[in-house]
Amino acid sequence: xxxxxxxxxxxxxxxxxxxxxxxxxxxxxxxxxxxxxxxxxxxxxxxxxxxxxxxxxxxxxxxxxxxxxxxxxxxxxxxxxxxxxxxxxxxxxxxxxxxx
Numbered sequence: 001x002x003x004x005x006x007x008x009x010x011x012x013x014x015x016x017x018x019x020x021x022x023x024x025x026x027x028x029x030x031x032x033x034x035x036x037x038x039x040x041x042x043x044x045x046x047x048x049x050x051x052x053x054x055x056x057x058x059x060x061x062x063x064x065x066x067x068x069x070x071x072x073x074x075x076x077x078x079x080x081x082x083x084x085x086x087x088x089x090x091x092x093x094x095x096x097x098x099x100x
Contacts, residue, residue: 003055012056019043023052032060033089034074053077
C-alpha cells in the first residue's frame with residue numbers, strides 16, 4: 001500500500017481505485033493523537049484502516065511522541081497492539097465497543 005504523509009494537513013492518506021482513505025491526527029504537548037480514521041465503503045475490509053493507523057503511529061514513535069487516540073478505531077487498534085504503549089486520549093468518549 002502506498003501511504004503518503006501530508007504533515008501540513010496532519011494526515012496519512014491512501015488513494016486506491018479513485019477513493020481516498022485517511023487518518024487525521026493532532027500533535028499537542030508531545031502527544032500524537034489520531035482523531036479520525038476514514039475509509040470509504042468501497043475500500044472497507046482490505047486492512048486499509050489498520051495500515052494507515054500503523055503507519056501514523058510508527059511515524060509518531062520515530063519522532064518520540066506519546067501515542068494517544070480519540071478515534072474509536074485507533075483506540076481499538078492500540079488495544080490490539082499493546083507493544084505500542086498507547087492509550088485513549090482525554091477527548092475519547094467511552095461507549096464505542098471494540099471488536100477484538
